[in-house]
Amino acid sequence: xxxxxxxxxxxxxxxxxxxxxxxxxxxxxxxxxxxxxxxxxxxxxxxxxxxxxxxxxxxxxxxxxxxxxxxxxxxxxxxxxxxxxxxxxxxxxxxxxxxxxxxxxxxxxxxxxxxxxxxxxxxxxxxxxxxxxxxxxxxxxxxxxxxxxxxxxxxxxxxxxxxxxxxxxxxxxxxxxxxxxxxxxxxxxxxxxxxxxxxxxxxxxxxxxxxxxxxxxxxxxxxxxxxxxxxxxxxxxxxxxxxxxxxxxxxxxxxxxxxxxxxx
Numbered sequence: 001x002x003x004x005x006x007x008x009x010x011x012x013x014x015x016x017x018x019x020x021x022x023x024x025x026x027x028x029x030x031x032x033x034x035x036x037x038x039x040x041x042x043x044x045x046x047x048x049x050x051x052x053x054x055x056x057x058x059x060x061x062x063x064x065x066x067x068x069x070x071x072x073x074x075x076x077x078x079x080x081x082x083x084x085x086x087x088x089x090x091x092x093x094x095x096x097x098x099x100x101x102x103x104x105x106x107x108x109x110x111x112x113x114x115x116x117x118x119x120x121x122x123x124x125x126x127x128x129x130x131x132x133x134x135x136x137x138x139x140x141x142x143x144x145x146x147x148x149x150x151x152x153x154x155x156x157x158x159x160x161x162x163x164x165x166x167x168x169x170x171x172x173x174x175x176x177x178x179x180x181x182x183x184x185x186x187x188x189x190x191x192x193x194x195x196x197x198x199x200x201x202x203x204x205x206x207x208x209x210x211x212x213x214x215x216x217x218x219x220x221x222x223x224x225x226x227x228x229x230x231x232x233x234x235x236x237x238x239x240x241x242x243x244x245x246x247x248x249x250x251x252x253x254x255x256x257x258x259x260x261x262x263x264x
Contacts, residue, residue, distance in 0.1 A: 003184075004184065004187060004188050004191060007177075007179065007180055007184055007188070008041065008044070008188070010160070010179065011038075011041045011045075011176040011177055011180075012041060012044060012045040014139055014162070014174065014176040015041060015042055015045040015046075015123070015174075015176050016045050016046075017162070017164060018121060018123065018140075018164075018174045018176075019045075019046070019051060019052065021121075021164045021165075022120045022121040022172065023120060024117070024118055024119050024120045024121070025052050025119060025120060025121040025122065025123065025174070026052055026053045026054070026055045026082070026117065026119050026121075026122055026123070027039070027042060027050070027052060027053070027054050027055065027122070027123040027124075028054075028055050028056075028057075028110075028122060028123065028124045028125065029054040029055065029056055029070075029079075029081070030056070030125070030211075031056075031062070031066045031069055031070055031197060031211070032125075032197075032210070032211045033185055033186070033189065033196050033200065033211075034125040034126070034127060034177060034180075034185055035125045036073075036189075036194055036195065036196055037125065037177060037180075037185055037188055037189065037194060038123065038125040038176060038177055039054065039077065039079070040192060040194050041176065041177070042123075043077065049078070050077070050079050050080070052080075052123075053079075053080040053081065053082045053117075054074070054079045054080065054081050054082070055081075055082045055083075055084075055110075055113055055122070056070065056081065056082070056083045056084075057084055057086055057105075057106045057109035057110050057113065058083055058084065058085050058086060058109075059086045059102075059105055059106060059213050060085065060086070061102075061213035061214050061215055062213060062214070063197070063199060063211070063214055065197050065198060065199050066197055066199075066211065069195070069197045073195060082113065082117070084109055084112070084113050084116075085109065086105035086106055086108065086109040087105060087108050087109060087112075088105075089101060089102060089105065091108065092104045092105055092108065099216040102213065102215070102216055103212070103213070103216065107147070110122070110147070111146070111147050114147065114171065119171070120171065120172065121171070121172040121173070121174055122171075122172075122173055122174070123173075123174045123175075123176060124173055124174070124175055125175075125176075125177055126175050126177075126178065127177055127178060127179075127180050127181065127182070127185075128178055128179065129180075129181045129182060129241075130182070130241055131241075133151070136151045136154075137151075137154075137175055137178060138154050138155060138157050138175070138178075139157060139162050139174065139175050139176070139178050139179075140155070140157075140162050140163060140164050140172055140173075140174055141154065141172065141173040141174070141175065142154075142155070142166055142170050142171070142172055143170070143171045143172065143173060144171075145171075147171065148260060149173075149260050150260070151260065182234060182241050183231065183234050183235065186227060186230055186231050186234065187231060189227060190227045190228070190231065197211060199211060200230065201224070201225050201226070201230075202222045202223050202224050202225045202229075205221060205222070205223060206219035206220065206221060206222060207219055207220065207222045207224060207225075208220070209222075209241055210241055220239070
């Protein structure tokens with residue numbers, strides 16, 4: 001078993017354990033590279049069929065290529081896709097910086113979707129190496145009554161021993177690829193032939209390294225036009241993965257405020 005095999009096996013185990021523990025769960029599908037790997041793993045875990053709905057909180061500001069991708073692969077993969085619009089910006093906390101406030105629309109949409117579907121648990125494709133606040137997460141992460149996350153009070157997960165028994169009514173976020181790195185994701189995409197949005201590939205010397213809304217996501221300088229070239233580029237870069245995300249630069253605690261309020 002090589003490194004990717006071990007990562008895959010642990011993620012499949014987490015997904016199966018979650019499905020066994022929670023009767024009403026769903027998986028966020030943001031259409032990005034990590035999210036597509038997660039759907040791919042779920043299809044492997046359950047013999048080609050994802051037995052819970054995929055959920056998409058639509059800001060209406062995604063790139064056209066992302067909406068085209070969603071339409072194509074939701075049909076090709078035969079998934080149960082639930083799409084809900086995000087609330088207008090006027091309903092979001094006005095004390096947040098502009099880009100952070102815009103991103104927070106997804107948090108509010110997700111809270112409403114969880115309540116509407118009475119979800120016990122939501123699977124999300126975050127990784128510890130993406131951002132310092134996410135590095136504090138757990139694989140099985142309990143949330144408060146309003147989806148809030150207390151990063152100072154979390155269950156221990158020593159030696160991959162996961163706590164999956166929680167008090168009745170506790171909402172749980174599940175992170176099956178928390179232990180992967182950005183390079184792991186790309187090497188797995190390469191090995192498995194997983195489809196991705198072509199915005200990740202260089203055009204005119206720029207490409208997107210992390211995908212979000214059009215108005216708060218910027219491309220990076222890059223000549224990487226293939227998966228092999230992206231892997232080579234990442235092996236030699238010291239630039240942060242989310243350097244193109246506007247909200248990560250607005251205030252020191254902007255992303256932490258989003259996460260503690262329930263942001264995925």
